[in-house]
Amino acid sequence: MKIDFEKELNQQQYLAATSNAQYLRIVAGAGTGKTRTLTFRLAHLILRGDIDPRQIVAITFTNKAAKEMRERTVKLISSYDIEVPGLPLIMTFHSFCLLFLRRELVNHYTGFNQNFTIADEDDQKDYFKKIADEMKYTPSSTEFKEYINMVHHAKTEGKKVEDLVLDLDNPKNVYVKIFQRYQELLAEANQLDFDDILIFTKEILTKDEACRNFYQRRFKVFMIDEFQDTNNIQYDIVKKFMNEECELCVVGDPDQTIYTWRGANNDLIKNKLKRDFPSLETVTLDINYRSSQQILNIANKLIANNTDREEKNLKAFNNRQGEEVEVISNLSQDEEANFIARKIKSLHVHDDVKYSDIAIIYRSNFLSRSFEKAFPKFSIPYEIYGSKGFYQREEVKSGLAYLRILVNDADELSLLRVFKYPRRNIGEKTLDSLRQQASLKNKTLIKYIMEDYGQIEATNKVKENLTSLALAYNECFKIVSLDDVEPKKIVDSIAEYFKKVGLFEYFDKVDEENLSKGSTGDSKVDNLKELLNALKEYLNSSFQDDNLETPCSLIGFLLNVALLSDQDQLNQEDHVLLMTGHISKGLEFPYVFISGMVEGYFPSSHALEDSKHRAIQEERRLCYVMMTRAKKKLFLSYFGGRNFSNDLNLPSSFLKEAGFNLKPKISFYSTYKTDRSIYNQIDSLYSSINKNLDNFGYDPYYQNKPVKKINSPSRLVSSNVSNSQEVYNIGDKIAHVSYGVGEVISQNERFIEVDFKNEHGVKKLAKGFKAFKKVSK
DNA sequence: AATTTTGTGATTTTT
DNA sequence: TCACAAAATT
Numbered sequence: 001m002k003i004d005f006e007k008e009l010n011q012q013q014y015l016a017a018t019s020n021a022q023y024l025r026i027v028a029g030a031g032t033g034k035t036r037t038l039t040f041r042l043a044h045l046i047l048r049g050d051i052d053p054r055q056i057v058a059i060t061f062t063n064k065a066a067k068e069m070r071e072r073t074v075k076l077i078s079s080y081d082i083e084v085p086g087l088p089l090i091m092t093f094h095s096f097c098l099l100f101l102r103r104e105l106v107n108h109y110t111g112f113n114q115n116f117t118i119a120d121e122d123d124q125k126d127y128f129k130k131i132a133d134e135m136k137y138t139p140s141s142t143e144f145k146e147y148i149n150m151v152h153h154a155k156t157e158g159k160k161v162e163d164l165v166l167d168l169d170n171p172k173n174v175y176v177k178i179f180q181r182y183q184e185l186l187a188e189a190n191q192l193d194f195d196d197i198l199i200f201t202k203e204i205l206t207k208d209e210a211c212r213n214f215y216q217r218r219f220k221v222f223m224i225d226e227f228q229d230t231n232n233i234q235y236d237i238v239k240k241f242m243n244e245e246c247e248l249c250v251v252g253d254p255d256q257t258i259y260t261w262r263g264a265n266n267d268l269i270k271n272k273l274k275r276d277f278p279s280l281e282t283v284t285l286d287i288n289y290r291s292s293q294q295i296l297n298i299a300n301k302l303i304a305n306n307t308d309r310e311e312k313n314l315k316a317f318n319n320r321q322g323e324e325v326e327v328i329s330n331l332s333q334d335e336e337a338n339f340i341a342r343k344i345k346s347l348h349v350h351d352d353v354k355y356s357d358i359a360i361i362y363r364s365n366f367l368s369r370s371f372e373k374a375f376p377k378f379s380i381p382y383e384i385y386g387s388k389g390f391y392q393r394e395e396v397k398s399g400l401a402y403l404r405i406l407v408n409d410a411d412e413l414s415l416l417r418v419f420k421y422p423r424r425n426i427g428e429k430t431l432d433s434l435r436q437q438a439s440l441k442n443k444t445l446i447k448y449i450m451e452d453y454g455q456i457e458a459t460n461k462v463k464e465n466l467t468s469l470a471l472a473y474n475e476c477f478k479i480v481s482l483d484d485v486e487p488k489k490i491v492d493s494i495a496e497y498f499k500k501v502g503l504f505e506y507f508d509k510v511d512e513e514n515l516s517k518g519s520t521g522d523s524k525v526d527n528l529k530e531l532l533n534a535l536k537e538y539l540n541s542s543f544q545d546d547n548l549e550t551p552c553s554l555i556g557f558l559l560n561v562a563l564l565s566d567q568d569q570l571n572q573e574d575h576v577l578l579m580t581g582h583i584s585k586g587l588e589f590p591y592v593f594i595s596g597m598v599e600g601y602f603p604s605s606h607a608l609e610d611s612k613h614r615a616i617q618e619e620r621r622l623c624y625v626m627m628t629r630a631k632k633k634l635f636l637s638y639f640g641g642r643n644f645s646n647d648l649n650l651p652s653s654f655l656k657e658a659g660f661n662l663k664p665k666i667s668f669y670s671t672y673k674t675d676r677s678i679y680n681q682i683d684s685l686y687s688s689i690n691k692n693l694d695n696f697g698y699d700p701y702y703q704n705k706p707v708k709k710i711n712s713p714s715r716l717v718s719s720n721v722s723n724s725q726e727v728y729n730i731g732d733k734i735a736h737v738s739y740g741v742g743e744v745i746s747q748n749e750r751f752i753e754v755d756f757k758n759e760h761g762v763k764k765l766a767k768g769f770k771a772f773k774k775v776s777k
Numbered sequence: 778a779a780t781t782t783t784g785t786g787a788t789t790t791t792t
Numbered sequence: 793t794c795a796c797a798a799a800a801t802t
Contacts, residue, residue: 007793094792118792140785140797194792229791261789290788364788386790423778563792582789604788622789644787644793 003043003080009036012285014522017041020048021281025273027313030299030628031290032589034251038225039072046077046084051220059096059238061226063564065586066091069225088221094194094563095236097201098425101192102559104211107309108204111187115555118407118562119191122397126413127185131178138467150175151182155195155427156263158202158233198233205240216243225250231263231286239276248277255303255312258582258622260614271491288314288628290588292322295634299627302658306617316629327655328637329665333596336639340593341378343635344576347591348380355381359577359589361626363602363619367595368578381575386583391561394421395507395524399531400561402503403494406473406480407555409446417706424465424653430458450474480554487539490554491532498528581626592630594623597638597652623654640665728752 005018013033016026017040019768028034038058042182046053059316060066077084089096106114119127128148132139137147154164154175161183166176192200205212213237222238224230242248250269257266265272274280288296288376293316300313311718315320317533328343340360347353360371368384375382389730390396401417408414419426437457438448449456453470456463476497480490507524538557577589596602607615627634636658638651674706732744742754757760 064780120792121790142786197792258789259791262791320787369794580789582791606788618789 003040003047003076003082004043005040009033009040010287012283013037013040014286016283016285019281019283020045021279022247022271023277023280024247025269025280025282026249026251026285027253027269027282027286028251029253029288029626030256030316031288032285033287033289034285035069035072035471037285038223038251039069039488040535041075041223042088043082045221046088047082052086053084053088053359054086055218055220056222056223057096057219057221057241058088059225060090060091061092061229062093063095064770065225066095092563093230093237096195097237097561098559098563100201100204100215100393101197104204105192105200108208109200115408116190116192117404117555117558118197118410118644119186119189120562123189123191123413124193126644128178129181130185131181131501134181134659135174135178147175147178151179151284152195154179155193155199156233158195158199158230158236160199160203175772184315187411189412190408191303196245198237200239202233202240205237205575210595212240213243215241216246219246221247222249224248224250225252225270226773227269228254228257228266229259229264230268233263235265235268235272235569250628255306255309255621256585256625258625260618284312286312286314287317290468290631291631292316293318293633294322294324295627298325298634298658299624302620302654304625305657306620308617321516323633325636327635327660327662328635329531329651329662330637331665332641333367333370333639334373336595336637337374338377340595340635340637341371341374341380342594344380355574355576357590358593359579359584359587359629360593361579361581361584361629362595363581363604363622363744364596365580367601371578371595375576377761383573383575385577385579390527390530391737393527395510395527396531398503398507399498399528400558402501403535403554404558405446406477407558409450415446415449418501419471422502424469425461426465428459431464433458447599450477458775469501472497475500478649487536487552490537490539494535496530498532504528581622584629585625586726588629588631588634591635592626592633593635593637594626594638597636597655598643599652600657601649602652603654620654620657620742627658636660638662638665651754722732 004669006014009017010033013036016024016028016037024038026034028037042056042058045056047049055388058066060069070087073087073090089099091099099167102114105112105116129139132144135146150172161176161180164172164176164179166180168171168177186196205215219241222242224238229252230250238248250273252266252269254266254270257264260266291299291314296314296316303309304311328336328339330339344358348355360368371382372384391400398417398421401414403422404411404414405418416431419431434449434456435445436476438445441448441452443451449466450470450473453463453467456466458466462509476493479493504525507528511523511525535554535557538560539552539554541552552657579587600608603616603619607619610616637656638649638655640649643649648664648666650664651660655662728744728747730744730746744752745755748751753762
């Protein structure tokens with residue numbers, strides 16, 4: 001049976017799906033049937049018959065999206081009984097590059113071997129911590145954090161250490177040294193980080209012409225979804241993969257770029273693409289099938305405030321007007337949560353709305369807290385979507401560490417984790433000695449322990465521990481490193497390994513303790529078993545034979561897992577979903593509450609500080625994304641009260657921009673007190689307590705519990721008292737809890753800069769922060 | 778080595 | 793405020 005593209009799609013979608021332009025740009029607004037169009041375009045390309053489907057690469061933003069597109073393509077093709085020799089590669093940039101690197105990395109770089117693994121975020125943190133120690137920085141200091149940021153920044157821009165000048169006269173340049181050391185540590189551990197996956201791919205393709213030619217012939221068509229959130233290296237990589245015969249089709253919406261902080265550059269879709277491919281054709285999709293016109297009007301109105309954008313107005317399919325957008329105002333954050341909970345309960349009970357048809361979307365994670373408190377009171381089932389991934393849990397990470405040392409014997413961080421779960425009494429000193437012994441034998445630490453466990457010099461207890469570890473490891477290693485073992489055998493042997501090293505036993509104990517404490521979290525042992533299950537499934541899945549895929553193996557599993565986030569698909573349970581705006585991208589719900597529409601929360605105070613107005617535009621795009629998630633009814637909610645630095649909460653400027661004129665909510669019965677004398681009272685109380693501490697040894701305000709030391713007035717001073725009333729002038733003296741006394745040298749609306757004239761130097765402090773106060777002029 | 782106390786500082790997060 | 797990490801304590 002043939003697919004009737006014209007019947008299945010609207011005019012715009014039809015054009016986009018069936019265009020034979022070599023270079024095609026589809027500008028697809030929210031809810032305009034982008035995925036549907038893409039799936040049909042894939043089918044169209046497959047049916048066109050001039051290319052093998054396996055020569056098509058479709059790039060998605062997340063693994064979840066890749067999975068969905070794969071499923072929909074298969075479904076479409078099979079529902080029409082179309083026979084195909086294979087399927088397109090549908091994956092993220094990172095997965096695609098990894099596929100490439102597994103074939104090419106060792107040919108181009110010495111220092112890595114075939115068993116390289118990926119350094120995840122925790123690994124990265126550990127490496128930076130190690131560098132801080134080596135270079136005598138405090139890892140948590142703002143200075144060092146700034147350096148780490150600079151390294152990250154350089155990497156997202158695609159820079160390598162060689163590209164940067166190490167100018168040691170410039171103190172800010174220290175980061176280059178940190179960068180260099182970081183790359184050394186990664187190489188020592190035979191690891192790549194996420195950025196390296198892209199950077200190395202680009203470099204190999206740039207330098208090796210033969211290699212480039214090979215892959216240019218291998219792939220004929222590239223499709224990129226969410227192109228508005230693609231960054232420059234990713235774009236460069238695709239261009240390197242293409243010769244003049246290849247086709248490129250990108251899909252995106254410049255108004256939905258929300259990842260510029262990760263390098264996304266929406267100028268690519270807006271201008272660069274046209275410059276690079278002058279014959280580029282563009283199709284615009286602007287008929288929205290998701291939301292009612294009332295919702296779209298609000299969203300359109302808001303996004304129109306962004307300068308530097310092409311005008312585009314989403315129109316609702318069939319001009320469906322729908323219900324009015326409702327603004328909710330409350331006196332405080334907690335009241336907001338209670339109000340919305342009541343509203344949801346009423347929707348559920350009176351209007352028969354399923355909980356799972358309702359979502360609460362907010363700018364920042366911490367805004368979920370008040371709902372977590374409120375929902376149980378109203379017995380509303382809920383889930384926070386996408387916060388903690390399965391593979392981030394401690395027990396799963398530990399299990400993975402045991403697997404990683406099987407594959408990559410240079411991965412010392414994983415070995416350290418193995419030493420900790422369960423505890424094996426190996427501290428710094430023992431570790432140093434072991435490292436020395438290993439280097440004498442010219443072996444990695446893991447190899448040394450596993451092969452020469454009989455000759456290790458250490459205390460008997462440690463020797464015993466390591467021997468049993470090594471025996472279990474070796475038994476498993478023997479099986480895992482064989483070619484052509486059945487998946488079941490591998491998984492069984494790993495289960496045995498987990499058991500023998502005491503991993504199950506250890507987490508069983510943790511489970512028991514948690515249970516006795518009344519926690520209802522899931523069982524860690526079950527999660528470990530789930531990990532083995534995932535491995536089994538992966539090993540069983542047979543890959544298409546497209547001569548690029550390496551066979552499924554433990555290594556493949558580990559690489560895959562590193563690229564996976566929360567793969568939990570939305571389960572079918574009937575509960576309200578809470579999530580951030582970023583995570584809501586691509587989802588839709590009949591009822592959407594946007595909570596925390598408060599200036600400083602959304603747009604965030606960080607964005608408001610950006611004088612170039614770039615950040616605020618991105619926040620606006622984010623808000624646009626959030627609003628356009630709603631199908632039937634959209635609620636916008638703000639609250640009054642005060643934030644943690646005691647400023648008044650005012651309605652978000654986005655509400656006004658979207659056409660609502662609102663008054664701030666201010667309670668007369670605010671907990672805030674302006675009476676400075678209370679502050680002074682508590683202050684003097686505090687000092688008298690401190691003075692008398694030696695005499696009494698008890699704090700009368702803590703029910704006669706013995707008190708060790710009181711040195712932080714910020715903890716004693718109750719929250720409703722603050723120094724935010726203080727007016728500062730240049731030259732004022734400030735006393736700070738941890739920095740001592742300093743002098744105000746400059747100020748703006750929100751911050752003062754204080755020179756403490758000691759090792760702390762100049763600090764930027766938020767006005768109204770309780771850890772300091774004015775002493776005198 | 779585990780628990781308590783103190784310090785800190787406060788987006789978004791995929792890969 | 794509140795959560796988390798680091799430091800201090802037993």
